Amino acid sequence: LNNLLVEPIFDPLKELLPHALAKVVAIEGDITLPLLGISPDNLNLLRKTVSVVIHSAATVKFDEPLNVAMNINLGGTNEVLELAESMELIKAVVYVSTAFSNCERSFIEEKIYPVRIDPVTAIAMYQNCDDDFLETITPVLLGDKPNTYVLTKHLAEELVNQRKMAVPVCVVRPSIVTAVYKHPIPGYVDNFNAMSGLLAGVMTGVVRTLLFNDQYFLDVVPLDYVVNLIIAAASKLSQTSERSELPAYVGDFFLGIVGRKRMFIPNFRKLGKNIDALRTRVVVKERRCPCAN
Known part of the structure; x- marks a missing residue:
């Protein structure tokens, strides 16, 4: 911890509120274990003090074996929901999914789409079937979905949907998360995953x-947009008692590398000389947060 x-991303907060981070407490756990592998004392602490839960733990490997992806992305979500339901002060649970959970569709609305298999059945399946059997039936379960990542994230969305009457919950679907756009440090990133690695390669x-x-856009979203959307979604959820429909918010930019001229994204001007060599153009379309009102 x-x-x-x-990390420097916390420096502005430390300057504004020097003691704010003293509130942060790390609790040991494991998303793949019953009750998240949390000790009884810490479980009791969480149940009595936590009012907002943000669940973003997941495996994002596209080639993850089905049993592993289900255990983490689906089973882990089930454990988080069960814990949240036992919290005395719970006001909001935000499940962080992915904008690509329904990527086989040509048009995706902010709603939960039907799944090929009930998530509760899927949990029982991976818990009771051997790995060879799961590997054999993986193509059948995938259907039109490209990999086990998007399949299990979609199943987890439906699991959340089934529990919406038991606990206040919503879904946030970010696209490919990349570096900070504006706040607190423009351009900040601490890894070379996904777009960060590609951009680093271009810049160098x-x-x-x-x-x-050139007919497609690459869906990416800055980290600060995702964080802001999660906070806004939790805030809105905590202020409403309506649970008949599960809110599902999408957060993204559209980043397309197309054409023969160039236009720069603010704070990414260092890309210029390398993008110019490629004779490409970067186009950004900002989508307004649907829960900002």
């Missing part, structure tokens, strides 16, 4: 050629 809190001149389809 101490190694995390010394290592990546000089990209194969792309």
Whole structure:
């Protein structure tokens, strides 16, 4: 925890509220274990003091074996929901899914779509069937979905939907999360995952050629937009008692590398000389947060 809190992204907060991070407490656990592997004392602490839960733990590997993806993305979500239902002060649970949970569809609305298999049945299946059997039936369960990641995230959305009357809950679907856009540090990123690695390659001149389809946009979203959306969704959820429909909010930019001219994203001007060499254009379309009102 101490190694995390010394990251420069927390510096503006420390200047504004020097003692704010003293409230942060780390609790040991494991998303794959019953009751999240949390000790009885810590479970009791959480049940008596927590009012907002943000569940973003997941495996994001596209080639994850089905049993592993289900155990983490589906079973873990089930454990989080059960714990949240036992919290005395709970006001909001935000499940962080993905904008690609229904990527086989040409048009995706902010709603929960039907699944091929009931998530409760899927949990029983991976808990009671051997790995070889699960591997054999994986293509059948996938259907039109490209990988086990989007399948299990979609199943988890439906699981959340089934529990919406038991606990105040909503879904946030970010697209590909990339560096901070504005706050608190423009351009901040602490890893080379996904878009960060690609952009680093372009900026350093290592990546000089990209194969792309100029009819498509690459859905990415800055980290601060995702965080703001999660907070706004939790706030709105905590102020309403309506649970007949599960709110599902999508957060993204559209980043397309197309054409023969270039236009820069603010705070990413260092990309200029390398993108110019590729004779490409970066186009950004901002989507307004649907729960901002």
